[in-house]
Structure formats: C-alpha cells, structure tokens
Amino acid sequence: MVIDALLLQLGYNATLVAVGAMLLGVAAGMTGSFLYLRKRALVSDAISHATLPGVGLAFIVMVALGADGRNLPGLLLGSALSAWAGLLCLGWLVRRTRLAEDAAIGAVLSVFFGFGIVLLTVIQTMSSGRQAGLENFLLGSTAGMLRMDALVIAGGGALILLAIFILRRPMLEVAFDPEYAAARGLNVDRVDLAMMGLVMAVTVVGLKIVGLILIVALLIIPSVAARFWTDRADHVVLIGGILGGLAGYTGAAISAAVPNVPTGPIIVLIAFGLFALSLLFAPGRGVMAALVRHLRFQHRVHLRQGLLALAQAQQIYEPRTLRLLRRAGLARPDGVATEAGRARAARALRDEKRWEIVRTDPAHEAAAAFYDGLTDIDAVLTRDQIAEIDRRIGSPQGVSA
C-alpha cells in the first residue's frame, strides 16, 4: 500500500494531495530557510496561530451572507487577514514597547489563538451553517478533501514557489547580512515584509493539510536540517526546499495508504527524521563528523608527542600513545623505537627545533602564528627559509663524552 501510494497509484485525489503536499513542503522549506537564516524562525509560530480567528470570522461572515461557510478560498482569505493583523501586532509590540521579540511572539500567539477558540465555540452554537470541519484546521486533515480544495492547495504552493523565485536575490541578501544589504540600497524592512508575506502564504495554504499548530514545524525543521549540509546561504534554501518536499510527499503518501495516520503529524515526524539524520551524519557540521575530527586530532597529538618522547629517549607511560605508535610500526610493545620510528622521531625533533627558532624570531611572526604543535614546518615555510633556519641550528654534532 505504502509503495503504491509513493508511486501515485492510489487514484487521482490521493495523487493530487501528495503533489500538493510536496509543493507545500518545498515552499515551506525554502521560505523557512530564509526565515532561519534571518534568525527569526519562531515568528512563524505567531503567524500560524494568528490564523485561527480569521478562519472563525470568515466562517461567520460567510454564513451571515448566506453562503456556504466551508468555502475554502474564503476561509483562507480570512486566515490570511488575521495572520496579517497578528504580524502587525507583533511588529508594533517589538518596536513600540520594551518587550523582546520572543515575549511578543508568545503574547500574539496565545491571545490570537485563544480568541480563535472563543470564535470556534461561538460557531459550534450557531444553528445555521455546517460547522463540522473547522477543528480540522488545527491539525490538518486530508480525509474527505474536495478536489477543488486540493487544486487550491497545489496551485497556492506553485504560486508561492514562483514568488520565492522572483524574490530570491533580495531575500537572500537580507537573510545573509542585513547591514550589508541595507548599505547596498535594499529596503530591508520591505524585504522582511515580503518574507513574512511568504510565511503567511505558506501557513494559509498549509492549514488544510498540516494544520496551524504544526505548519510551523514544516517551516523550521527542514531549514535547520539543511543548514547542516552546507555553509552557503543559497544552498541552504535549495536543500531546505528538497527536504521539505520530501517530507510533504512521503507523509501525504503514507497517510493516504495507512488508515488512521493523520497527515500533518506524519509529515512533521518525517521532517524530524530527516533532521535527526542530518544532525548525526552530515559531513562537516554533523555530530559524527565532529566526533571523527576529534578522534583524528587526538591521534595526531598522541603520535607527535610519542615521537618527541622517543627522540628524547623518554619513557612513554600513556598506553594509548604506545598503542598508536606500535600500530604505525614506529615502536615495539616495550616502548623501544623501531628503525622507522627512530627516523620519524628524529625528524619530529628537528621540526620542533625549527619551530622554536621560528617562534623566537620576530621576522617569522606571521609563520609562527600557525604553530599548534602538530603542523609540519614545511607546510608553512619555503625550502629556502627552512635551509636558513637549519644553518642557524647547525649541523648534527657528535656528543662529547
């Protein structure tokens, strides 16, 4: 079943939903990346919770006008308007009062959501209008989704992607370095506003599939995961989009194939799985890579110190050093250097002596900055410079008895 769903074999509607979820995931992953790079990831939490009163109000207004209260475009329009109002409140609180941004986010989020809940209970008591289904906006639901709804979602996702494509350069510049962008003449406030507009669009489009509580996960998790794989801002956006799309598509497919699996949570959990994989296994910034780097570093320190000890005929007490030397064929188990070990040790000692000269000579100040006890000196100085230092050290001399 799951395989069928992944290969889009579950009928037209399920396919449409899967494609819609994928477009939404890509849009959310990319938008979220801009937001994350701008260090404002949790603003999306406020925006998404602020959509709820709009949904309720739109329903009430549509019923009052005699229309079907469940008309999706109408509900989405209402949610967009109230999200915008939430955003204005947030900006006002941060600019005009002493509240920090996180407190303002929490205030807007809880108050708008609470007011939305009040409206939902009002709707529940209304005799007119079929209220069933508004709760689904909390956690999302694709069961019983109308074809029209699916088309709205897929179309919305595609539109957001188009907007991202058009706005990518200014948003990237602002996200990467707002001061520099401002110095280049970009209107940072307006670009920020556009970014928030995109976040709002993603939230509104995602309401039906993922729900307003979890859409923030789709905005944050893929972008944070993407950051592990690259140090380039534009690549973060691309990878964020790919991870988000992957999560959206697989999640929607699984939810279509397995009964009782709600769409929103499974999409979020798949995104979190991708994040966990990135955290552990990404090259460079991942935990495993850091661990390997650390072990290699330890290895080098132990070898170097062991060789210096051999060269000066000191006893080696550290078992790990001894083991590493033995495995490299540089020492015997009892700690006595082999032929190769003696050669390497002599070279290490000579290197150390050369470094000593370099570090005491102000003329070599720049090179001395590279000294860390591990770097070979010929990685830093030219052959001529080394020869000059060697002249100062003098040639090997016999030791007088």
Place this chain on the structure above:
Amino acid sequence: MGAEFVPLSLPPILIGTFAAIACALPGNFLLLRRQALIGDAISHVVLPGIVAAFLVTGTISTGPMLIGAMVAAVLTVILIELVRRLGNIEPGAAMGVVFTAMFAGGVLLLELSDTSSVHLDVQHALYGNLESLIWLDATGWGSLLDAQALRYLPVELPRIAITLVAVALFMAVLWRPLKISTFDEGFARTLGLPTGLIGLSLVTVAALAAVAAFDAVGSIIVIAMFICPPAAARMMTNRLERQVAWSVLFATLSAVLGYVLAGYGPLWLGGQDAVSAAGMIATVSGVILGIAALYGPCRSRTGAPEGA
C-alpha cells in the same frame, strides 16, 4: 448573586485564577531571561507526555499522567539544550524543532492507539474544560463550611492550589538568587551561585505549573498566562517586586473577567450558550497587555539603546 454561583461558577473561577497565578509567577522570570517561549514549548509537549503515560499504564488516572507530562516537559528542555549544543543551532530554532516534533508524535500516538473508551483528545488538551469543573454538592455559600460537601470539591481545585503554594514557596525561598542570576548572571557566578542549577530549577517549576494548570484548564491558558500578565506588568514598573505583584493582579483579573465574560457575555448579547472560558481568559489577558502597552508608564525602552 444567585444560589447557583457557588456550585457552578466559584470552583472554575478559583481554579482558573490559581492556574493563572501559578503560571504568571515563574513567567516573570522567564520573560526577563528571554525564555518566554519555554512556556510555549512545555505546553505543547504535555500532550505527548500524557498520551505516553496512558499507553504505559493503560488507565486515565491522574497521577501517572501528571508524571508523564512532567517527564515530557523536562525531557524537552534537555532535548532543546542538546540539539542547540550538538548542532550549534540558535535557541529559537532548536526549540521549534523539538517541541513541534514531540507534539506531532503525541498526536500520532493518540490517533493510532485506541483511546475511544477514555476522554482524551487533542481539543480537550488544547482548551481544557474549565466549565465542567463544577461542585454539585454545594447548595450555597453555606456549603463552604460543610465538611460533607467539601469532600466533593472538584479534585482539580486542591491540586492547583497546592501547586500554586509550591510555586510561590519556590519563588520566595529562591528570590534573591533568582533575581541576581536573572539580572546579572556574571555577578551571580562570582558570588558562587550555581546559575545553571537555578536556571534549570526555574524551568522545572515552570513545567510543574504548566502541567498542573494544563490538567485543569488546557494549554491555551498556560501559554497566555506565562507571557501576557508578566509582559503587561513589565510596562507598569521598573522594579521586580512590583512587577510580580502587578502580574498577579493581571492574572487574577484575566481569569475572573475572562470566565465571567465567557459565561455571561453571550447572554448579555442575546445569545444562548457560553463560549470557551479558556479562550476568553487568554483574550482578556491580551486586551490587558494591549492597554498596558498603550498607556503603561514604563512601556518604552527608556535608557536602553534602541533594539537592545
């Protein structure tokens, strides 16, 4: 005031008020420490904690569920810190990753497991059921002195009262260390105060308040009460002691006014049924914050550089 006030309205109002104050007290410090959203994270992960406790014990008794929620809350704080350090991620994003994923896990567990026989659903977790906490054995104000009737008070009332006392005690005992380490962590460390431990215990107490309040009133109130009353109080004064006092006042005001508006407001407007009390309490707290932000004497960042 009618005779039905004591059985029907007094317990919910008291529970709401106690819950609001229990959350607002630690909220003051969380706000000043720029950890305001910890409350948001904790209240999201209470759900997975409760579901997990239900799956482990198989019953819906309160003890295991509170423990489950508490464990989930503390686990979240640890996980956020772990993700932040391991991944070198900014705190806000780390928080966003952890609590949303745990909430999603909770919802999924809930949907996949058979909980149809017990009262456990997402809506209930979100906005609680303050209105249903009634005291049927009371007949009037006299019942407050009637030991027989007092035995049948809603269990949530003594529980949240005990929590409130515990939270207040914690604040009173650790007042000076908390204050010093909140305003000047470096100075606190030179005094030899264990700042890390103080921070962790503050978050744990916040989790305790959140879990107990959640049990009675749902997570909406929890988030709102962690942030709105302290934030409004912050606009009123520059002194911590007065800020805490203001926040208690605002929390009480939100709870009482919110409950009354939710219960009687629709009737005044000609409606039939009450609206969600939890939602209304959060709304009222937002209105209070709005008024404080417009007119509070200390609302702007005087003395501090712009953007600080």
